[in-house]
Amino acid sequence: MLKIKKESKELIELDVNGKNYVKNGLPEKRFLEVLKEELSLDEIKEKAKLNKDEIMVSLGHLKKKSAIILGKKLKITDQGKKYLEQESLEEKFLKKLPLEVDKLNDEEKNAFNELKKRKEIIKIDLVKDVFVNLTDLGKKFQNIKIKDNFIEQVNQKLLKTGSWKNKRFRRYDISSFAPKYYQGKRHFVNQALDYVKRIWLDMGFKEMKGNLVGTSFWNFDALFTSQEHSVRDLHDTFFISNPEKGKLPSKELVNNIKKTHEDGWTTGSKGWQYKWNEEEAKKNVLRTHTTILSAQTLVNLKKEDLPAKFFSVGRCFRNESLDWSHLFEFNQTEGIVIDEDANLRNLIGYLKEFFAKMGFPKARFRPAYFPYTEPSMEIDVYHPIHKKWVELGGAGMFRPEVVKPLLGKDIPVLAWGPGIDRIITDAYKILDIRELYKNDIKQLREIKQWMK
Amino acid sequence: MPTITASKQALEKYIGKKLSLEELKDRISMLGTDLESIENDEVNVEIFPDRPDMLSAEGLGRALSSFVGVNTGLKKYELKKSGEKVIIEDSVKNVRPYTACAIVKNLKFDDEKIKQIIQLQEKLHVTYGKNRKRAAIGVYPMEKIKFPIYFRALKPEDIKFVPLESEKEMNGRQILSSHPAGRDYAHLLEGKDKFPIFIDANNEILSMPPIINSHNTGKITEETKEVFIECSGFDFNVLKKTLNIIVTSLADMGGEIYSMELDYGKKEITPDLKPEEMKLDENYVNKLLGLDLSKSDIKKYLERMGFGYDKKVLIPSYRADIMHQCDIAEDIAISYGYENFKEEIPNVSTLAEEDKIEIFKRKVSGILIGFGLLETNTYNLVNEDLVNKNMGLDNELVKVKNPVNIEYNSLRSWMIPSLLKVLQDNRNYDYPQNLFEIGEVFKKGDTETGVEEFTRVGIVKCHNNSNFTEVKQILEGFLQSLGLKYELKEVEHNSFIAGRVGRIIVNDAKVGYIGEIHPKVLVKFGLEMPVAAMELNLSELFKIV
Numbered sequence: 002m003l004k005i006k007k008e009s010k011e012l013i014e015l016d017v018n019g020k021n022y023v024k025n026g027l028p029e030k031r032f033l034e035v036l037k038e039e040l041s042l043d044e045i046k047e048k049a050k051l052n053k054d055e056i057m058v059s060l061g062h063l064k065k066k067s068a069i070i071l072g073k074k075l076k077i078t079d080q081g082k083k084y085l086e087q088e089s090l091e092e093k094f095l096k097k098l099p100l101e102v103d104k105l106n107d108e109e110k111n112a113f114n115e116l117k118k119r120k121e122i123i124k125i126d127l128v129k130d131v132f133v134n135l136t137d138l139g140k141k142f143q144n145i146k147i148k149d150n151f152i153e154q155v156n157q158k159l160l161k162t163g164s165w166k167n168k169r170f171r172r173y174d175i176s177s178f179a180p181k182y183y184q185g186k187r188h189f190v191n192q193a194l195d196y197v198k199r200i201w202l203d204m205g206f207k208e209m210k211g212n213l214v215g216t217s218f219w220n221f222d223a224l225f226t227s228q229e230h231s232v233r234d235l236h237d238t239f240f241i242s243n244p245e246k247g248k249l250p251s252k253e254l255v256n257n258i259k260k261t262h263e264d265g266w267t268t269g270s271k272g273w274q275y276k277w278n279e280e281e282a283k284k285n286v287l288r289t290h291t292t293i294l295s296a297q298t299l300v301n302l303k304k305e306d307l308p309a310k311f312f313s314v315g316r317c318f319r320n321e322s323l324d325w326s327h328l329f330e331f332n333q334t335e336g337i338v339i340d341e342d343a344n345l346r347n348l349i350g351y352l353k354e355f356f357a358k359m360g361f362p363k364a365r366f367r368p369a370y371f372p373y374t375e376p377s378m379e380i381d382v383y384h385p386i387h388k389k390w391v392e393l394g395g396a397g398m399f400r401p402e403v404v405k406p407l408l409g410k411d412i413p414v415l416a417w418g419p420g421i422d423r424i425i426t427d428a429y430k431i432l433d434i435r436e437l438y439k440n441d442i443k444q445l446r447e448i449k450q451w452m453k
Numbered sequence: 454m455p456t457i458t459a460s461k462q463a464l465e466k467y468i469g470k471k472l473s474l475e476e477l478k479d480r481i482s483m484l485g486t487d488l489e490s491i492e493n494d495e496v497n498v499e500i501f502p503d504r505p506d507m508l509s510a511e512g513l514g515r516a517l518s519s520f521v522g523v524n525t526g527l528k529k530y531e532l533k534k535s536g537e538k539v540i541i542e543d544s545v546k547n548v549r550p551y552t553a554c555a556i557v558k559n560l561k562f563d564d565e566k567i568k569q570i571i572q573l574q575e576k577l578h579v580t581y582g583k584n585r586k587r588a589a590i591g592v593y594p595m596e597k598i599k600f601p602i603y604f605r606a607l608k609p610e611d612i613k614f615v616p617l618e619s620e621k622e623m624n625g626r627q628i629l630s631s632h633p634a635g636r637d638y639a640h641l642l643e644g645k646d647k648f649p650i651f652i653d654a655n656n657e658i659l660s661m662p663p664i665i666n667s668h669n670t671g672k673i674t675e676e677t678k679e680v681f682i683e684c685s686g687f688d689f690n691v692l693k694k695t696l697n698i699i700v701t702s703l704a705d706m707g708g709e710i711y712s713m714e715l716d717y718g719k720k721e722i723t724p725d726l727k728p729e730e731m732k733l734d735e736n737y738v739n740k741l742l743g744l745d746l747s748k749s750d751i752k753k754y755l756e757r758m759g760f761g762y763d764k765k766v767l768i769p770s771y772r773a774d775i776m777h778q779c780d781i782a783e784d785i786a787i788s789y790g791y792e793n794f795k796e797e798i799p800n801v802s803t804l805a806e807e808d809k810i811e812i813f814k815r816k817v818s819g820i821l822i823g824f825g826l827l828e829t830n831t832y833n834l835v836n837e838d839l840v841n842k843n844m845g846l847d848n849e850l851v852k853v854k855n856p857v858n859i860e861y862n863s864l865r866s867w868m869i870p871s872l873l874k875v876l877q878d879n880r881n882y883d884y885p886q887n888l889f890e891i892g893e894v895f896k897k898g899d900t901e902t903g904v905e906e907f908t909r910v911g912i913v914k915c916h917n918n919s920n921f922t923e924v925k926q927i928l929e930g931f932l933q934s935l936g937l938k939y940e941l942k943e944v945e946h947n948s949f950i951a952g953r954v955g956r957i958i959v960n961d962a963k964v965g966y967i968g969e970i971h972p973k974v975l976v977k978f979g980l981e982m983p984v985a986a987m988e989l990n991l992s993e994l995f996k997i998v
Contacts, residue, residue: 073630183883198811201805202807206803208808208811210810212906214864216901239856240853243850244897248901269778274688285904309803316833329832344740345786346744349797351798353796368485368787375783376741376742376779376786376787379487401779402776413740442879442886445827446827
């Protein structure tokens with residue numbers, strides 16, 4: 002009786018960068034706009050508030066258009082000035098969005114093809130429409146009142162009066178469509194993190210918690226990461242501009258850490274042999290690893306607490322452009338075991354057990370380097386489907402230069418901090434890691450429950 | 454981390470044994486270097502920053518050779534006296550005070566060897582040399598140099614020579630402003646009124662470290678047989694190490710190392726290839742590694758890592774990473790083979806304990822899922838406009854100095870904006886869209902970092918009939934589940950419709966807001982569906998529960 006027609010169309014919409022550009026102008030335009038005087042690339046970057054990627058894209062674009070002359074200082078050409086005044090095809094196009102892919106004219110098509118190549122300016126959504134019409138038969142029935150003696154909905158009245166007794170129930174077409182009912186649900190990443198937590202709890206570990214913003218002192222210095230190490234550069238770590246610096250802990254601890262860096266203090270090490278700077282240690286950062294929690298835990302441990310085992314699962318940050326395999330916020334699981342008798346074989350034991358429980362019964366360990374562990378190792382697990390080794394992160398035994406200043410004594414400390422987002426994407430067969438935090442409601446509604 | 458390229462053939466020569474492809478791959482991985490690829494004759498290996506001595510085919514080959522058991526033990530490098538001098542003048546004291554120098558003779562350079570020496574120099578600059586700040590290296594063909602050499606600082610205007618990759622003479626300032634290498638490294642000489650140079654007895658400038666060599670004297674070719682090498686910087690020990698790494702690699706290519714006399718006022722001789730000694734506690738090693746190695750085992754394993762062992766460990770002069778005996782213990786572990794360690798979980802009893810606020814968060818999530826809400830998971834980093842301007846607010850935010858892009862330049866100050874953003878991104882999907890998220894929010898406060906972090910939960914109900922009553926039902930049920938009573942106090946809040954917003958108060962503590970989001974806010978998010986929302990401070994509720 003019904004005729005159902007399904008149509009789908011591809012709709013072009015603004016993506017993250019696109020929205021920003023509509024508001025603030027395309028990078029190449031912003032680039033040109035500040036070029037009233039001759040400027041270096043860095044000055045342009047600063048003035049036009051562009052990031053590295055945007056500068057590169059603009060350069061390529063403007064060179065092609067002969068809008069600039071390159072050099073130590075860049076200059077705008079006459080063509081550039083013209084280009085700046087005119088509204089470009091791309092700009093026109095962005096203003097018109099949303100548009101359907103199939104209905105683009107030639108001019109729009111060109112702009113679309115150009116913009117598609119660039120990072121997250123536009124995106125394409127598939128929109129599905131369903132049209133329902135009555136067939137001729139349907140129309141005939143439309144005006145006929147169907148009278149019968151069948152019971153439709155069973156209800157309170159029916160049951161109270163017992164009037165159902167002499168009637169028949171209408172038969173349903175049980176194969177017919179039922180409208181969707183959306184349940185409440187734990188986010189799938191959190192389901193996985195809950196499981197990671199359970200594994201450590203089952204093995205007798207105690208949970209560590211702490212802030213996401215920390216001083217460089219805890220995130221780096223207490224972990225014997227030299228102030229000259231490149232991880233402390235702007236392109237690796239997020240620094241906080243407001244409030245830029247925090248406070249340092251007790252003078253005694255700061256002094257011991259300082260000495261450990263400079264000449265090894267009483268740890269038996271030579272140290273890094275440089276001058277340690279207190280101001281550098283005060284700089285606030287978004288924690289780059291949950292290992293910061295291990296440092297903060299060690300400093301509060303008392304002798305009578307040993308042996309002790311701790312874990313944490315949590316968000317960490319690193320200055321990385323988003324793409325299908327990189328996130329600037331990611332999850333790490335941390336563990337430390339502090340025990341006079343702990344050794345490298347135990348470290349391998351705990352990690353093998355953990356990864357077996359995560360679904361990777363084959364794990365291997367390779368030598369690696371981290372400033373705060375020695376011996377250090379990289380953990381690989383064997384991927385049973387892809388049939389190859391996948392690198393999951395680091396582990397090792399804390400160096401005496403880490404343990405002694407914090408704990409007052411050099412005791413073996415096993416430590417690890419593998420990332421877990423890759424395991425999570427894998428378990429859910431997700432190819433693009435950005436989907437973990439995309440919050441696509443359809444995906445959240447339909448994704449399978451974490452079954453471990 | 455730096456990756457080096459070496460020819461497989463050269464590597465095999467240095468290893469002294471032909472390994473199967475699988476074996477070579479495996480040994481490179483298990484030595485503590487990361488194999489990137491092997492294609493035809495080209496091997497690409499990532500070298501970790503603690504092992505700058507492996508930044509050349511020679512260094513990597515040397516390490517592999519002892520690791521696979523061909524040339525084990527401390528490698529002896531003969532050091533002859535050259536009798537030549539470098540005079541370090543007082544003028545460099547405030548610019549670049551130290552240099553360590555050597556001469557290597559009898560070199561038979563070919564294309565591959567020149568590539569290796571350039572690669573070693575470049576990678577050392579980037580890693581151990583901290584982009585030439587800590588150490589800069591110059592290698593010069595000897596035939597054009599007349600000794601002694603002077604290390605001197607002059608006014609930049611008085612330094613005139615033709616730099617590499619240039620045809621015309623420039624002065625010190627011109628090099629910094631217009632030569633590509635000058636521009637890249639100009640910051641290293643910023644604010645100095647004098648620049649350092651190496652200049653020979655003929656008054657010929659060899660280089661202006663750490664920037665560039667001279668075109669006339671600073672380029673090695675296949676004809677070069679003898680070279681003069683200098684490393685300059687601020688820490689004599691670092692420079693000596695750098696020099697040792699270079700000269701031992703050149704010696705592995707077949708060169709002969711000659712020492713030089715450095716005149717700092719007092720005399721120094723470089724290079725110093727004497728192995729450093731370190732005491733090793735064998736019990737410490739066995740305890741740390743969980744092994745039971747005998748003295749001779751330890752000797753064997755140390756020799757496979759290029760060490761000598763005789764009462765004390767003899768550390769090769771090119772190793773820059775041995776600070777503590779734990780570093781030696783790691784080398785023993787690598788030599789023993791990480792793959793040979795038998796895993797063991799010790800029978801140590803400790804009590805598991807989940808963090809209390811984490812338990813609370815889990816319970817809260819469970820209760821809210823019972824109300825049919827879908828949990829989301831967004832970033833802590835947001836755009837400032839999302840939490841402020843879009844919401845009609847202007848609060849002080851905790852901001853990131855170096856954001857990836859402006860979409861993520863601040864830490865969120867509350868949860869509801871992130872949830873509205875999720876609604877915005879999902880306008881194509883069916884309603885109702887009823888969401889919640891538990892997350893951290895940030896504001897300035899009196900803590901160690903000056904940032905206070907709170908755990909909050911945000912809840913939004915978005916569909917055609919969503920309203921204040923609906924969220925109030927959730928609030929009531931939720932607090933009832935926690936055994937709490939509450940009051941609502943009417944307030945003004947720019948993000949909500951006036952008269953339809955309240956502050957939630959539990960036990961006299963302000964724990965959150967509830968209300969209908971104002972259409973002027975919804976418009977900012979492009980939402981054409983009403984949203985009723987609330988936000989609760991779980992850190993605060995946790996104290997009360």
